[in-house]
Amino acid sequence: MAEFSTPTTEQEFAENFAQLKPLMNRTEALFESSRCLFCFDAPCIKACPSGIDIPQFIRQINSGNDTGAARTIYEANYFGNACGKVCPTEVLCEGACVYNLQEVKPIEIGRLQSYATTKVIASGKKLFGPGAANGKSVAVIGAGPAGISAACELRALGYEVDVFEAKAQPSGLTVYGVAPYKITNEETLAEMDYLQAQFGYHTHFNSPINSREELIELENKYDAIFLGIGLGKTNALGLPGEDKINCTGAVEFIAELRQQHHKIVVGRKVIVLGGGNTAMDAASESARLGAERVLLAYRRGKEEMGAYEFEYDLAKGVGVSGVFNVAPLEIVGDDYVAGVRFIRTETIDGRVSEIAGSEFVEPCDMVIKATGQAKQTQFLSLIPGLEVDGKGRIVANAHTGQTTNPKYFASGDAWNGGAEVVNAAAEAKLTARGIHAYLSK
Amino acid sequence: MPDLSINFAGIKSPNPFWLASAPPTNSGYQIMKAFDAGWGGAVWKTMGVPVVNVSSRYGGVNYRDKRLVGFNNIELISDRPLADNLREIEEVKKRFPNHAVIASLMVQSRQEWHDIVRQSQDAGADGFELNFGCPHGMCERGMGSAVGQEPKILQMIVEWVMEVATKPVIVKLTPNISDITEPALAARRGGADAISLINTIQSIVGVDIDHFAPYPVVDGKGSNGGYCGPAVKPIALNMVKNCAQHPDIQLPISGIGGIETWRDAVEHILLGASSVQVCTAAMHYGFGIIREMTSGLEQYMVDKGFHTIYDFVGKALPNVLPWEQLNMKYKVTANIHAEKCIGCQLCYTACEDGAHQAIKLNADTRVPEIIEENCVGCNLCSLVCPVEECITMDRTDSGTEHLTWKERVEAGTAPTEFNDERAGGRHHWVPEPSAALGKERHKTLPGKARIYAGETEAPAEA
Ligand SMILES: Cc1cc2nc3c(=O)[nH]c(=O)nc-3n(C[C@H](O)[C@H](O)[C@H](O)COP(=O)(O)OP(=O)(O)OC[C@H]3O[C@@H](n4cnc5c(N)ncnc54)[C@H](O)[C@@H]3O)c2cc1C
Ligand SMILES: Cc1cc2nc3c(=O)[nH]c(=O)nc-3n(C[C@H](O)[C@H](O)[C@H](O)COP(=O)(O)O)c2cc1C
Ligand code: SF4
Ligand code: SF4
Ligand code: SF4
Numbered sequence: 001m002a003e004f005s006t007p008t009t010e011q012e013f014a015e016n017f018a019q020l021k022p023l024m025n026r027t028e029a030l031f032e033s034s035r036c037l038f039c040f041d042a043p044c045i046k047a048c049p050s051g052i053d054i055p056q057f058i059r060q061i062n063s064g065n066d067t068g069a070a071r072t073i074y075e076a077n078y079f080g081n082a083c084g085k086v087c088p089t090e091v092l093c094e095g096a097c098v099y100n101l102q103e104v105k106p107i108e109i110g111r112l113q114s115y116a117t118t119k120v121i122a123s124g125k126k127l128f129g130p131g132a133a134n135g136k137s138v139a140v141i142g143a144g145p146a147g148i149s150a151a152c153e154l155r156a157l158g159y160e161v162d163v164f165e166a167k168a169q170p171s172g173l174t175v176y177g178v179a180p181y182k183i184t185n186e187e188t189l190a191e192m193d194y195l196q197a198q199f200g201y202h203t204h205f206n207s208p209i210n211s212r213e214e215l216i217e218l219e220n221k222y223d224a225i226f227l228g229i230g231l232g233k234t235n236a237l238g239l240p241g242e243d244k245i246n247c248t249g250a251v252e253f254i255a256e257l258r259q260q261h262h263k264i265v266v267g268r269k270v271i272v273l274g275g276g277n278t279a280m281d282a283a284s285e286s287a288r289l290g291a292e293r294v295l296l297a298y299r300r301g302k303e304e305m306g307a308y309e310f311e312y313d314l315a316k317g318v319g320v321s322g323v324f325n326v327a328p329l330e331i332v333g334d335d336y337v338a339g340v341r342f343i344r345t346e347t348i349d350g351r352v353s354e355i356a357g358s359e360f361v362e363p364c365d366m367v368i369k370a371t372g373q374a375k376q377t378q379f380l381s382l383i384p385g386l387e388v389d390g391k392g393r394i395v396a397n398a399h400t401g402q403t404t405n406p407k408y409f410a411s412g413d414a415w416n417g418g419a420e421v422v423n424a425a426a427e428a429k430l431t432a433r434g435i436h437a438y439l440s441k
Numbered sequence: 442m443p444d445l446s447i448n449f450a451g452i453k454s455p456n457p458f459w460l461a462s463a464p465p466t467n468s469g470y471q472i473m474k475a476f477d478a479g480w481g482g483a484v485w486k487t488m489g490v491p492v493v494n495v496s497s498r499y500g501g502v503n504y505r506d507k508r509l510v511g512f513n514n515i516e517l518i519s520d521r522p523l524a525d526n527l528r529e530i531e532e533v534k535k536r537f538p539n540h541a542v543i544a545s546l547m548v549q550s551r552q553e554w555h556d557i558v559r560q561s562q563d564a565g566a567d568g569f570e571l572n573f574g575c576p577h578g579m580c581e582r583g584m585g586s587a588v589g590q591e592p593k594i595l596q597m598i599v600e601w602v603m604e605v606a607t608k609p610v611i612v613k614l615t616p617n618i619s620d621i622t623e624p625a626l627a628a629r630r631g632g633a634d635a636i637s638l639i640n641t642i643q644s645i646v647g648v649d650i651d652h653f654a655p656y657p658v659v660d661g662k663g664s665n666g667g668y669c670g671p672a673v674k675p676i677a678l679n680m681v682k683n684c685a686q687h688p689d690i691q692l693p694i695s696g697i698g699g700i701e702t703w704r705d706a707v708e709h710i711l712l713g714a715s716s717v718q719v720c721t722a723a724m725h726y727g728f729g730i731i732r733e734m735t736s737g738l739e740q741y742m743v744d745k746g747f748h749t750i751y752d753f754v755g756k757a758l759p760n761v762l763p764w765e766q767l768n769m770k771y772k773v774t775a776n777i778h779a780e781k782c783i784g785c786q787l788c789y790t791a792c793e794d795g796a797h798q799a800i801k802l803n804a805d806t807r808v809p810e811i812i813e814e815n816c817v818g819c820n821l822c823s824l825v826c827p828v829e830e831c832i833t834m835d836r837t838d839s840g841t842e843h844l845t846w847k848e849r850v851e852a853g854t855a856p857t858e859f860n861d862e863r864a865g866g867r868h869h870w871v872p873e874p875s876a877a878l879g880k881e882r883h884k885t886l887p888g889k890a891r892i893y894a895g896e897t898e899a900p901a902e903a
Contacts, residue, residue: 050889098807
């Protein structure tokens, strides 16, 4: 029995995808900020990949200086508002909060962060601006967390910045990938508008850079090029039947969901293949779209799933059930998906092996493959001298983000292999400094 | 079951909890409701020539999310005609003959004092409280604290009242004076039967920083008011103690100031009060708080084996000494119980910046360590630690020696010169000033830069 009925209006969609971290009001923010101990050398700061001075901004909220709080946040992380909502805070700042050791609920750092930044975004107050023009310019490819963060920091340092984005909207996977119950499109885009209004970088949407010719043009025109291209499409499984109708990649499914909301159609019985966070998201989302049964199928044991425990709990909480130690062999059906043929597996000494004769077919009318995103190796091969490592990640200087082609710099998923918004934002800010150091030589 | 009843200078009351003269005792309606709820007595809102109040009368001090840790007002005495108040006193006394109804009074001339005392007596009041405390408005008219600050005038008025009073007379003292025992002694000389303290403390409770006026704001302006609520309890306790210890005062004391729970009441009683009065807490939470107060007091008395209030009135007084009589050989040292520590390091930064650099941090643990030889036993770390019982102050002297400052002075072993060898901090370790430089500077940098002090840094490996 489905826990959610299929949403047919924007309002029903919003109800099914209610925000996990709703906006605080002043009273809640006051209460919560009052609890913060203002730890010395606070562990929450250390656990934040962008190193936000958390006790400082919480104290600022507490004393009624919401604008100052937002400044503290943005000084460390240009995606401050989005991060407050989409960061896996349970394993980052909030997971490190000293209250955990006392078995007291940790400070809701994420929600406080969104509280302060939402206020300043709504007010339009100017906190930052471009630095004095230094006559140089940088092209940024990709308007995701990495690209936009680099653009902001580069503008602050006085560069002219052009951002080229394949899609129609900025923020990358924040608006095309993150689960809708974590952040709304409006919230995401409001922060993007706010940043652009302050820093004044130029954005070019629907402008993929796809060819060597286009790259040559950029190389000639700009002093440096920042790669914030993230990852690519969902990896193919290489299984028979993968091309059947209603067998889709998780990233593609979610991108459509974020844009179409209730207008997208989910199967009655959905099988999600994978054990990572994206699999958890896709399963939760299918359930919230009204699927009657959602099965999460993972080829190893439950404990070996890459997903955070709280993400699995979240999926279970909306009625998703997990099947473990099963490997898909084939997507069965005629034109449409009718089921998945699995074989049972066992893990011996860390190696998964199939158990002969244990095959079975699990019927379904939709398959979502959450088996990882492919790297953009095809595109990267167009850049002369640019090396990627064995896993397809861009090789770049750890301190400056400079790639093996000195004109190119990189951050975010394309560099780290796939992490979180906060990592991309923090890395790009540092890489912008690396570009500056290089161009100031 | 312990007996909570009191006989305060001849005023009987089923328990020691009285409502102080203030808005909660403005009318018979409120007082009847309070008695019904369990209060033992009430001091009627001060009567005199009725006043006219301004609108916007109260201001509050909030601490973080805690509302009204301090409270102030610019209200005056009762604005109701005397006849109405007296009629209602009569009605309350008829309905509650065993509860204490005390008439609080404030007038000017001898004749007025005589008239109002007689009329209140006739209405059935069990006693009087002379309001010599109001620190705003009334004092500008030569009443309230203007009287309380002039012992001679205070004494004279008490004498006028005693000329006609047939019921016990309590003098309510203002804390807006450098030595509270002076007006208390004047009250005694005038023949008063008891004293009550403290009235509110002259205050500005806060400033509206957008409109540049003190709270409470009246049409863009404000005035100093009277401060009360939990924040004033320490001041009140000290003044109660001063009056209770003075050998020449020897009057029953009604303790007032910051009482909200049974615990606050017990503290006032241990320092010499034999009835207590409450205003702000009743204004904040209503009369219902009395249930917690009486039940807590009862439980405390059961636990301690006290049968009546008088078993512990002033019980802490022998232990309140002048500083010079404290034992300087007594030594406590901070002790961190690592298993309870949550690693907030507030103790570290408090001792490092605010005390004696007696706590250090070690690599690979967030649990700080006490440097015992540097610890002076000031308590600061144990006060800031957010975990109950996590830092204890443990006795580390032998417990056999006793030496006071007084004895040292008498023995000639106390420091007397600027660079005296016998200075307390003389041989105590203090770091070199320049060792401080650079310790905190990185914290002023934003984001990851604070860790790498401005260096660009590698993003973590995925
Ligand atoms: C399903 C899913 C859920 C996630 N949930 C969370 C979450 O809850 N919390 C969290 O913190 N993180 C989450 N993440 C991870 C997070 O979204 C990414 O780590 C982050 O967006 C990486 O930022 P980026 O800028 O490196 O890449 P992206 O966000 O992928 O942005 C890259 C941008 O570059 C554009 N682009 C790529 N190639 C080109 C080209 N050749 N020319 C022009 N433009 C190009 C793309 O269109 C895209 O807009 C999730 C990821 C996925 C897939
Ligand atoms: C432990 C301690 C010692 C103090 N010593 C002095 C002192 O030596 N000289 C002084 O003028 N004030 C001294 N003060 C008073 C403070 O300077 C200050 O006036 C008072 O604490 C009120 O400020 P607050 O708002 O911080 O409470 C001391 C305060 C404390 C807490
Ligand atoms: S660890 Fe928790 S309590 Fe300490 S500063 Fe951070 S949020 Fe505040
Ligand atoms: S204040 Fe208490 S909890 Fe915090 S570090 Fe010190 S001992 Fe531990
Ligand atoms: S008692 Fe005082 S001196 Fe001793 S460790 Fe604690 S704060 Fe430092």
